[in-house]
Amino acid sequence: xxxxxxxxxxxxxxxxxxxxxxxxxxxxxxxxxxxxxxxxxxxxxxxxxxxxxxxxxxxxxxxxxxxxxxxxxxxxxxxxxxxxxxxxxxxxxxxxxxxxxxxxxxxxxxxxxxxxxxxxxxxxxxxxxxxxxxxxxxxxxxxxxxxxxxxxxxxxxxxxxxxxxxxxxxxxxxxxxxxxxxxxxxxxxxxxxxxxxxxxxxxxxxxxxxxxxxxxxxxxxxxxxxxxxxxxxxxxxxxxxxxxxxxxxxxxxxxxxxxxxxxxxxxxxxxxxxxxxxxxxxxxxxxxxxxxxxxxxxxxxxxxxxxxxxxxxxxxxxxxx
Numbered sequence: 001x002x003x004x005x006x007x008x009x010x011x012x013x014x015x016x017x018x019x020x021x022x023x024x025x026x027x028x029x030x031x032x033x034x035x036x037x038x039x040x041x042x043x044x045x046x047x048x049x050x051x052x053x054x055x056x057x058x059x060x061x062x063x064x065x066x067x068x069x070x071x072x073x074x075x076x077x078x079x080x081x082x083x084x085x086x087x088x089x090x091x092x093x094x095x096x097x098x099x100x101x102x103x104x105x106x107x108x109x110x111x112x113x114x115x116x117x118x119x120x121x122x123x124x125x126x127x128x129x130x131x132x133x134x135x136x137x138x139x140x141x142x143x144x145x146x147x148x149x150x151x152x153x154x155x156x157x158x159x160x161x162x163x164x165x166x167x168x169x170x171x172x173x174x175x176x177x178x179x180x181x182x183x184x185x186x187x188x189x190x191x192x193x194x195x196x197x198x199x200x201x202x203x204x205x206x207x208x209x210x211x212x213x214x215x216x217x218x219x220x221x222x223x224x225x226x227x228x229x230x231x232x233x234x235x236x237x238x239x240x241x242x243x244x245x246x247x248x249x250x251x252x253x254x255x256x257x258x259x260x261x262x263x264x265x266x267x268x269x270x271x272x273x274x275x276x277x278x279x280x281x282x283x284x285x286x287x288x289x290x291x292x293x294x295x296x297x298x299x300x301x302x303x304x305x306x307x308x309x310x311x312x313x314x315x316x317x318x319x320x321x
Contacts (some may be wrong), residue, residue, distance in 0.1 A: 016190050039242040042158065042197040042274050045231055050222040050274075051155050060146035063111060070115050070130075073304040076139065076167035078160045080149030085139040085164060086111055090173030098178040098299050099135035101161065102126045105185025105208075109144030109151050118198055123289040124184055132296035135174055139164040151222045154190055154213055154234035161194045165201065180299060181245075184288060189213060192236035192247065199244035202302070203309055205295055206249045207282045208257060211237030237261075240269045241286040246307050247274045250291055252282030277311060281320030 063073055063084045072091060075082040090097060104114070104124055114125045130136045141157040142149030149156065161181070169176035181201045183191035188209035195204040210216070212235045218225035225231060232238050251262040259278055266276040279287055298309045 035116050041242050042239050053222055063145045066115055076164050078163040080142045083140050083147050085137055088136040096175035097135050099174045100129050100180040101137045101182030103187030103190050105187050108143040108187045111138045111140045120289050122285040125291050126290040128296045137168050153222045158193050158197050162198050195243045195245045195247045196239035201245045204245050204247040208251045211261045240265055241271045243274050249276045252287040253278045253280050254283045257284040279316045
């Protein structure tokens with residue numbers, strides 16, 4: 001992980017738990033008189049809205065060269081231009097394989113070293129998926145790594161992740177019906193918004209998101225955070241009921257973590273597609289390696305026409321005795 005990415009991650013950590021005293025964002029629905037309410041998707045709600053950005057772009061560190069036997073750098077088309085990504089090596093067996101897009105925390109617009117071994121108590125590389133034989137894609141998003149566009153902070157980046165999924169589906173070694181999405185911390189926040197905008201993914205796994213991005217602090221957000229609509233269109237708590245893909249939200253219950261945000265999201269949700277797990281014995285970081293290993297095994301076994309992934313509390317208890 002680059003120094004800049006690590007610094008932004010530490011800033012995010014300082015903000016963990018700031019949402020504890022915030023009221024949940026009120027759910028709203030749209031429907032005609034006498035008819036049943038229909039929840040707008042996030043993309044529908046954003047239609048016609050022009051975000052107002054402020055000048056808070058991060059460092060333009062170029063994409064680092066990965067080990068050739070583990071990853072290659074690819075470019076995927078997006079609405080702001082071609083964006084770089086790491087794509088893991090595919091097994092040379094001529095078969096279609098499951099794949100996952102992973103969005104890291106901190107400066108989630110940029111990508112860095114995801115191949116070096118990480119400590120078990122803080123493994124943000126999500127390498128368990130790759131080690132299980134799942135193809136991995138880590139996309140750089142608009143404005144990250146000196147790429148085209150500007151950072152928008154959980155807005156246009158939603159479109160970039162969806163574009164990355166279309167690129168991934170076109171790869172000869174990828175099963176287009178078994179593309180998953182995951183992310184941690186700020187990446188976890190972003191993937192929940194993607195799930196509210198698109199049904200493209202077979203399942204979505206969000207670790208440690210916040211319910212309201214205003215809690216990150218306006219000094220770290222690249223948009224006009226004084227505008228409530230700007231914040232609302234980026235806050236998963238407002239859109240949890242319009243999530244269209246099966247989505248699993250995890251967070252460690254031990255300090256420090258975003259466990260209060262998870263509880264707020266759970267209270268706001270009436271969506272049967274969304275499942276929540278506050279994991280005892282785990283923190284915001286120590287949850288990652290054991291639970292990504294658990295998920296990886298379930299993805300490998302998820303070969304049917306319909307999703308066959310579920311989690312039981314006993315599984316987490318065994319991981320964090």
